[in-house]
Amino acid sequence: MRALITGGGGFVGQHLCDHLLRCGDEVVSLGLGSQNERPGVTTVAVDIQDFDAVERAVRETEPHCIYHLAAISFVPSCEKNFLQALQVNVGGTFHLVKAATSLTDMPKFVMISSGEVHAGTTAAELPLTEHTPPAPTNAYSTTKVMAETVVLTAARTAGLPYVIMRPFNHLGPGQDDRFMASSFAAQLIQIKHHKKPPVLEVGDLTAERNFTDVRDIVRAYRRAAEQGSGTYLVGSETTKMVSEVLDELIRLNGVLVEKKTDSARLRGHERSRVALKPQFTRVKELGWLPEIQLSTTLADMLAWWDARI
Amino acid sequence: MRALITGGGGFVGQHLCDHLLRCGDEVVSLGLGSQNERPGVTTVAVDIQDFDAVERAVRETEPHCIYHLAAISFVPSCEKNFLQALQVNVGGTFHLVKAATSLTDMPKFVMISSGEVHAGTTAAELPLTEHTPPAPTNAYSTTKVMAETVVLTAARTAGLPYVIMRPFNHLGPGQDDRFMASSFAAQLIQIKHHKKPPVLEVGDLTAERNFTDVRDIVRAYRRAAEQGSGTYLVGSETTKMVSEVLDELIRLNGVLVEKKTDSARLRGHERSRVALKPQFTRVKELGWLPEIQLSTTLADMLAWWDARI
Numbered sequence: 001m002r003a004l005i006t007g008g009g010g011f012v013g014q015h016l017c018d019h020l021l022r023c024g025d026e027v028v029s030l031g032l033g034s035q036n037e038r039p040g041v042t043t044v045a046v047d048i049q050d051f052d053a054v055e056r057a058v059r060e061t062e063p064h065c066i067y068h069l070a071a072i073s074f075v076p077s078c079e080k081n082f083l084q085a086l087q088v089n090v091g092g093t094f095h096l097v098k099a100a101t102s103l104t105d106m107p108k109f110v111m112i113s114s115g116e117v118h119a120g121t122t123a124a125e126l127p128l129t130e131h132t133p134p135a136p137t138n139a140y141s142t143t144k145v146m147a148e149t150v151v152l153t154a155a156r157t158a159g160l161p162y163v164i165m166r167p168f169n170h171l172g173p174g175q176d177d178r179f180m181a182s183s184f185a186a187q188l189i190q191i192k193h194h195k196k197p198p199v200l201e202v203g204d205l206t207a208e209r210n211f212t213d214v215r216d217i218v219r220a221y222r223r224a225a226e227q228g229s230g231t232y233l234v235g236s237e238t239t240k241m242v243s244e245v246l247d248e249l250i251r252l253n254g255v256l257v258e259k260k261t262d263s264a265r266l267r268g269h270e271r272s273r274v275a276l277k278p279q280f281t282r283v284k285e286l287g288w289l290p291e292i293q294l295s296t297t298l299a300d301m302l303a304w305w306d307a308r309i
Numbered sequence: 310m311r312a313l314i315t316g317g318g319g320f321v322g323q324h325l326c327d328h329l330l331r332c333g334d335e336v337v338s339l340g341l342g343s344q345n346e347r348p349g350v351t352t353v354a355v356d357i358q359d360f361d362a363v364e365r366a367v368r369e370t371e372p373h374c375i376y377h378l379a380a381i382s383f384v385p386s387c388e389k390n391f392l393q394a395l396q397v398n399v400g401g402t403f404h405l406v407k408a409a410t411s412l413t414d415m416p417k418f419v420m421i422s423s424g425e426v427h428a429g430t431t432a433a434e435l436p437l438t439e440h441t442p443p444a445p446t447n448a449y450s451t452t453k454v455m456a457e458t459v460v461l462t463a464a465r466t467a468g469l470p471y472v473i474m475r476p477f478n479h480l481g482p483g484q485d486d487r488f489m490a491s492s493f494a495a496q497l498i499q500i501k502h503h504k505k506p507p508v509l510e511v512g513d514l515t516a517e518r519n520f521t522d523v524r525d526i527v528r529a530y531r532r533a534a535e536q537g538s539g540t541y542l543v544g545s546e547t548t549k550m551v552s553e554v555l556d557e558l559i560r561l562n563g564v565l566v567e568k569k570t571d572s573a574r575l576r577g578h579e580r581s582r583v584a585l586k587p588q589f590t591r592v593k594e595l596g597w598l599p600e601i602q603l604s605t606t607l608a609d610m611l612a613w614w615d616a617r618i
Contacts, residue, residue: 049392082400082403082404082407083358083396083400086395086396086399086400086403087392087395087396090395090399090455091391091392091395094391094395094448095391098391120462120465120466133442135465136458136462136465137462137465137466138462138466139403142458142459142462145458146399146454146455146458149445149451149454149455149458150451153429153445153446153447153451156429156444156445156446157429157446157447
């Protein structure tokens with residue numbers, strides 16, 4: 001399969017590139033910056049906000065599928081500069097979709113959305129399935145809903161084959177330490193190497209999330225590209241409190257620490273949200289199941305930071 | 310009531326300003342350009358893409374309600390420059406909503422969306438009500454769905470009081486002749502004054518639409534601002550074929566013409582769409598009914614062009 005990927009230099013994109021290459025796919029990565037360069041991957045320097053460049057790259061690649069991951073994913077960045085988030089997250093999707101529908105053999109469009117689009121789902125709307133209407137609660141998840149709208153419109157009007165993937169929390173080596181679990185792992189490794197006092201700054205530890213290894217998640221993306229259609233909630237049914245994840249990281253790291261709440265890490269709307277317990281029936285029908293144990297994921301995250309700090 | 314309005318210089322905005330003034334409201338119009346200036350209306354020169362300016366104007370006005378009409382509404386413009394449509398139609402909404410939620414006494418936010426968000430609704434989804442999921446089919450209606458998403462997110466997270474209005478086709482004096490019925494009227498008046506041969510360029514005449522006078526539509530907006538909540542389909546239950554509207558215009562104009570199909574006026578996705586027959590139950594519960602007969606609307610449109618050609 002010839003795959004075109006955007007955001008291939010990001011946390012998830014790098015793992016997806018690795019997985020596609022292992023599967024024997026040809027991989028063309030669209031994006032700016034050296035982080036997009038990866039052995040075995042053809043990189044095309046394209047700004048997703050430039051339609052002509054996107055169209056040229058898509059026409060020259062003639063991909064069988066497009067994995068669209070490129071997005072500004074850090075919530076505060078989206079809140080602060082919403083117009084930019086619109087341009088990149090929504091406009092970029094529009095450009096890719098428009099280029100895809102201009103091909104005679106339209107590629108399968110794999111839109112990587114987010115489970116965050118359901119963050120505002122109320123208890124009355126549960127159980128959470130692919131039929132539950134999105135209920136975004138911040139500027140980032142709002143742009144993801146909008147990007148889904150772009151894909152659905154192209155499917156409706158031009159017959160674009162697509163899947164929309166809504167992954168829930170995913171973890172793994174290489175994640176930016178602006179994200180919670182990776183921030184914990186990075187701090188713990190710093191503490192282990194005496195580069196930081198044994199005090200860990202934490203946010204809301206009582207929140208419940210379902211955590212999945214990023215390497216499992218990207219397998220679901222390729223599976224859906226091959227066989228899927230429509231929308232998929234993607235994740236693991238095992239729900240953990242953030243505190244359990246942290247305690248496991250501390251145990252694996254083998255160094256005692258004190259936990260200290262940092263109010264800057266408490267996001268207003270997330271605290272009160274209901275435990276969603278999403279139903280992953282559809283993605284399982286593709287024959288996909290998460291395989292990596294949480295403790296393995298967390299150990300790999302610590303090892304990744306250990307090699308870098 | 311102190312009302313803040315965006316897009317007050319546009320076709321609908323001008324009629325809304327007139328109606329609000331007649332009702333005794335104080336009207337502050339946000340926008341650039343001399344078309345926003347209107348006797349009795351306070352104009353503030355603000356580009357909706359400039360958040361700081363929008364916030365300042367909203368804070369200084371402290372409106373009881375905000376009528377948000379400003380948008381790039383011409384479909385081909387949105388298709389051609391989607392990033393600009395995003396900035397204005399979606400980013401502009403985000404800026405206004407953010408400014409509105411920053412006020413202690415949050416104004417009622419009247420989001421003027423469009424019945425076009427249902428253009429892709431299938432026969433299986435009928436009857437069309439406010440519960441029917443949006444199904445946009447072009448770049449313009451896609452941005453309207455996105456703007457609705459912005460409003461709904463603010464309602465969910467910040468408690469913004471809102472109504473979303475989805476008006477169906479509306480007509481009246483002052484409409485841009487890029488829109489069908491107004492184009493017919495303008496051409497007919499040109500023919501009447503021998504400024505054009507008696508040949509009328511038309512698009513798809515078989516399409517069925519429900520047409521409502523813009524002056525009725527804006528009454529619904531104010532009614533909803535006062536008493537409404539949630540989403541409203543707005544329009545008249547009388548469905549007409551475009552050909553009937555045209556024939557009535559020709560009859561009123563009193564000059565025989567030949568009709569000639571102009572392929573540039575045929576929009577691909579509109580031709581095959583189902584007759585939606587929307588149910589206007591919710592807006593009627595506000596005590597609103599369209600009052601102006603179609604023949605009156607069409608006569609007024611001809612008179613408007615007659616005064617200008």
